[in-house]
Amino acid sequence: MEIAVLFITFLVLLLIGLPIAFCLGIASLAYLVLGDISLTIIPQRMYAGIDVFVLLCIPGFVMAGNLMNVGNITQHIVRFSNALVGHIRGGLGLANVGGSMIFSGISGTAVADAASIGSVMIPGMARSGYDKPFAAAVTAASSTIGPIIPPSVPMIIVGSLSGISVGRMFLAGAIPGLLLGVAMMITVYWLAVRRGYPKEKRATLKELLTEGRSAFWALLMTFIILYGIIGGLFTPTEASIVASLYALLIGTFVYKGINWSNLRGILTDTVLTSASLMMLVGLANLFGWILTSQQIPQMLADTILGFSDNPIVVILILNLILLFVGAFMETIAALIILFPALLGVATGVGMDPIHFGVMAVLNLMIGLTTPPVGVCLFVVSSIGKMPMLQVARAIIPFLICNLAVLMLVSFVPAISLWLPNLLMGE
Template identity: 85%
Template sequence: MEVIVLFSVFLVLLLIGVPIAFCLGIASLSYLLLEGISLTIVPQKMYAGIDSFVLLCIPGFVLAGNLMNVGNITDHIIRFSNALMGHIRGGLGLANVGGSMIFGGISGTAVADAASIGSVMIPGMARSGYDKPFAAAVTAASSTVGPIIPPSVPMIIAGSLSGVSVGKMFLAGAIPGLLLGLAMMITVYILAVRRGYPRERRSTLRELVAEGRSAFWALLMTFIILYGIIGGVFTPTEASIVASLYAFVIGMFVYKGLTWRNLPKLFVDTVLTSGSLMLLVGLANLFGWILTSQQIPQMLADGILAISDNPIVVILILNLILLVVGSFMETIAALIILFPALLGVATGVGMDPIHFALMAVLNLMIGLTTPPVGVCLFIVSGIGKLPMLSVAKAIVPFLICNLVVLMLVSYIPALSMWLPNLLMGE
C-alpha cells in the first residue's frame, strides 16, 4: 500500500509540473510518514547520496560552461565551425552540430549546450533563411552530444554509482559521440538539400586559418581535459577545476569577453545550478533507498529476465525502459533510481558495466529531446519563442537518426569499449 502511495504521489506531482527534485522528496516523505520511519533518515540518505569526491566535478564543469558562455569562448567555437562548414548546403546547421560537439567536450552538459549555442544559432539561422523550428530542433538534438563526448556530468554520476573508472567512461563516449554528431550532420544535409536551405560564402584559406587561430585556445581546452585525465595528470574532479581556471584566464585575458563585473552573477548562477543538481542527487538517493528497501529493483530485474534471458531481447527491453523513463524524468534522477537495478540485469547477460553505462546515458540524453518533459525542447522553444509542438515535430528526423546510433552502440560493444581498452587496459 505504501509503495502505491509513493508512486502515486510522485506521478501526480510530475504530471502537474512540480520540479522533479520536489516530486522525489515529497513522495519519499509520504512513504516515510505512512511507514512510521524516523525522518532522521532523510538527511542521512541525502548526505550519503552526495558524499562522493567524484561529484565535485559537477560544480567545476558547470562553472567552466558558464565562464565559456560569458567569456565569448562559445562564440569563437561557433565562428570556427561556420568557417569550416558554412559553404556546404545547410552549413549553419552543420556548424550548429559541430559547435555542440566541441562545446560538449568542455562543459559536459546538454542543457548548457542548448542554452548557450541556441541563443546564438537559432536567431542567426532564422535570419539566414532557415525555418525557425528546424533551427531549434537542430540545436536541441545536437545538444545531446555534449554528455556523450567527454567530459560528461551524467557519466560522472553513473561512475559514482557503479564504481567503474570515470576516465574509462569518458573514453567510451568518444567514438559514439562522434558517430552521433556525424549522423546528425548527415540528417541536416539531407533536409537542407530537400528544402533548399541556403549556404554561406566559402571562407578563404586566410579566413579559415584566422578563425582556427582565434578558436585555438577554446579547442585546446578539450585536449587539456582529455589528456590530463587519460594521462593520469589529474582526476576528473581536478580536471573540472583546471577547466574552470583555464576558461577564466582565456575569457578574461585572451578573448576579453569576461570582466570582473560579470563574475558575481556568474558565480551565483553556478551555485544555484550546482545546488539544484546536488539537491536532486540527494533526494533521488533517498527515493532510491526506499525502492531498494522494498526490493523494487530486484522485482524489476526478475521481471525483465522472466520475459527472456536472450541478450538481444534484454538489451532491447533495457533500451525501451530507459527511453520511456528519459521522456518523463530528469537524467540524473533517472540514473540514480534505475541504474543500479538495470546494471545487474545488463551484466547478467554479459554486458560490460562501462558499455551499459554509456548506453544508459545515451538513452536518457535522447529523452531530453522528447515530449513531454524534454528539457532541451523547452529551452530551445523559449529561445526561439516557438510553440513546443512545432519544435517536437521538427525534431523527429533527428530522433530517428539518434535511435539508429543508439542501436549500433547497444549491439556493437566495440564502439564504446575499444578506445578505453586500448588506452587504459581491459
C-alpha cells in the same frame, strides 16, 4: 500500501509540473510518514548520496560552461565551425552540430550546450533563411552530444553509482559521441538539400586560418582536459577545476568577455545550478533507498529476466525502459534510481558495465529532446520564441537518427569499449 502511495504521489506531482526534486522528496516523505519510519533517514540518505568524491567534478564543469558562455568562447567555436563547413548546403546547421561537439568537450551538460549555442545559432540561422523550428530542432538534438563526448556530468554520476572508473566512462563515450555528431550532420545535410536551405560563401584560406587562430584557445581547452585525464596528469575532479581556471583566464584576458561586473553573476549561477543538482542527487538517493528496501530493483530484474534471457531481447527491453523514463524524468534522477537495478540485468546477460553505462546515458539524453519533459526542447523553444510543439515536430528526423545510433551502440560493444581498452588496458 506505502509503496503504492509513493508511486502515485510521485506520478501525480510529476504530471502537475512540479520540479523533479520536489516530486522525489514529497513522495519519499509520504512513504516514510505512512510507514511510521523515522524522518532522520532523510538527511542520512541525502548526505550519503552526495558524499561521493567524484561528484566534486560537477560544480567545476558547470562553472567552466558558464565561463564559456559569458567569456565569448562559444561564439569563437561557432565561427570556426561555420568557416569549416558553412559553404556546404545547410552549412549553418552543420556548424551548429560541429559547435556542439566542440562545446561538449568542455561543459559536459546538454542544457548548457542548448542555451549557449542556441542563443547564437537560432537567431543567426533564422536570419539566413532557415526555418526557425528547424534551427531550434538542430540545436536541441545536437546538445545531447554534450553528455556523451567527455567530460560528462551523467558519466560522473554513473561512475559514482557503480564504482566504474570515470576516466574509462569518459573514453567510452568518445566514439559514440562522434558517431552521433556525424549521423546528425548527415541528417542536416539531407534535410537541407530536400528543403533548399542556403549555403554560405566558402571561407578563404586566410579567413579559415584567422578563425582557427581565434578559436585556438577554446579548442586547446578540450585537449587539455582530455589529455590530462587520459595521461594521468589529473583526476576528473582536478580536470574540472583546471577547466574553470583556464576558461576564466581565456575569457578574461584573451576573449575579454569576462570582467568584475559579470563574474559575480557567473559564480551565482554556478552555485545555484550545482546546489540544485546536489539536492536532486540527494533526494533521488533517498527515493532509490526506499525502492531498494522494498526490493523493487530485484523484482524488476527478475521480471525482465523471467520474460527472456536472450541478450538481444533483454537489451531491447532495457532500451525501451530507459527511453520511456527519459521522456518523463530528469536524467540524473533517472540514473540514480534505475541504473543500479538495470545494471544487474545487463551484466546478467553478459553486457560490460561500461558498455551499459554509455547505452543508459545515450537513452536518457534522447529523452531530453522528447516531450513531455524534454528540457532541451523547452530551452530552444524559449530562445526561439515559438511553441514547443513546433520544435517537437521538427526534431522527429533527428530522433530517428539518434535511435539508429543508439541501436548501433547497444548491439556493437566495441563502439564503446575499444578506446578505453586501447588506452587504459582491458
